[in-house]
Amino acid sequence: MEEKEEARHQAEETALANPEKEQRKNDRGKTEVVIEIKHLKKSFGSKDVLKDINLTVHRGENVVVLGRSGQGKSVTIQCIVGMLTPDEGTLKVFNEDVSALNEQELKDLRIKIGFLFQSGALYDSMTVRENLEFPLTRVLKIKDQADIDKRVEEVLDSVGLTDSADKMPADLSGGMRKRAGLARTLIIKPEIMLYDEPTTGLDPITSREISELILNMQKKYKTTSIIITHDMECARITADRVVIMNDGEYIEEGTFDSLQNSKNKTVKSFFKDIS
Numbered sequence: 001m002e003e004k005e006e007a008r009h010q011a012e013e014t015a016l017a018n019p020e021k022e023q024r025k026n027d028r029g030k031t032e033v034v035i036e037i038k039h040l041k042k043s044f045g046s047k048d049v050l051k052d053i054n055l056t057v058h059r060g061e062n063v064v065v066l067g068r069s070g071q072g073k074s075v076t077i078q079c080i081v082g083m084l085t086p087d088e089g090t091l092k093v094f095n096e097d098v099s100a101l102n103e104q105e106l107k108d109l110r111i112k113i114g115f116l117f118q119s120g121a122l123y124d125s126m127t128v129r130e131n132l133e134f135p136l137t138r139v140l141k142i143k144d145q146a147d148i149d150k151r152v153e154e155v156l157d158s159v160g161l162t163d164s165a166d167k168m169p170a171d172l173s174g175g176m177r178k179r180a181g182l183a184r185t186l187i188i189k190p191e192i193m194l195y196d197e198p199t200t201g202l203d204p205i206t207s208r209e210i211s212e213l214i215l216n217m218q219k220k221y222k223t224t225s226i227i228i229t230h231d232m233e234c235a236r237i238t239a240d241r242v243v244i245m246n247d248g249e250y251i252e253e254g255t256f257d258s259l260q261n262s263k264n265k266t267v268k269s270f271f272k273d274i275s
């Protein structure tokens with residue numbers, strides 16, 4: 001294993017310590033708020049990136065955030081997991097103010113949140129199977145090989161990669177790498193999934209497959225997801241609700257179909273290329 005990868009393993013292990021902590025229970029059903037963002041502001045130097053972001057995400061919902069590049073979509077996600085601290089406003093996840101959490105509480109929170117970054121975040125020196133075993137042995141500290149095998153097989157089946165378990169990431173297509181990255185994130189069953197541009201760089205057919213997979217994963221694992229994208233087809237397939245981001249604010253929200261009839265010029269511009 002390369003030195004750089006080993007360093008990342010250790011960082012990941014530390015960041016994801018204490019996984020056995022009890023899961024938060026709540027029986028308020030569908031309307032339970034999982035993420036609540038109010039009047040969020042974030043600037044870098046003189047650049048006001050987030051000006052007034054307001055967003056409420058309920059359990060089990062797929063919310064798509066549509067916006068052009070450089071609008072602060074990734075910054076919003078980084079605020080949600082406490083990687084960036086907002087300048088003003090409140091941001092609550094599972095009803096806790098993220099900026100008020102101490103280091104340990106932040107680690108506990110991050111165990112419940114899965115990310116899918118553009119790269120898929122696989123370790124190149126490991127097979128797909130080893131990549132999937134890693135979070136089980138190092139994060140969840142599972143030692144029973146039969147249990148590990150069962151979880152790996154289940155998630156491989158979910159993402160349609162059963163036959164590729166022993167391949168190296170370099171030998172996979174872009175779409176398969178994305179599936180493997182998704183499997184690696186899902187294997188510890190996060191309550192929230194954050195997808196940052198999940199279809200960028202993929203051809204239209206593979207993009208559609210990944211979008212459909214995101215939708216299937218929501219149904220199968222009942223996760224709450226924020227999907228950041230500028231791929232309209234991905235938004236159409238995955239969204240229960242679409243939020244349009246422009247110039248540091250969320251300017252309009254609704255179902256994909258309802259936004260198609262919007263009178264707002266910016267909203268219209270997103271839909272103008274699709275029929």
Ligand SMILES: Nc1ncnc2c1ncn2[C@@H]1O[C@H](COP(=O)(O)OP(=O)(O)O)[C@@H](O)[C@H]1O
Pocket residue numbers: 044049067068069070071072073074075076
């Ligand atoms: N850590 C950072 N420090 C300084 N500027 C940043 C940082 N992160 C993002 N930005 C700036 O914030 C703006 C929004 O970035 P980002 O959230 O990545 O946009 P996008 O909507 O494409 O995801 C960009 O102008 C970017 O340069």
Ligand SMILES: [Mg+2]
Pocket residue numbers: 073074075196
């Ligand atoms: Mg981004």
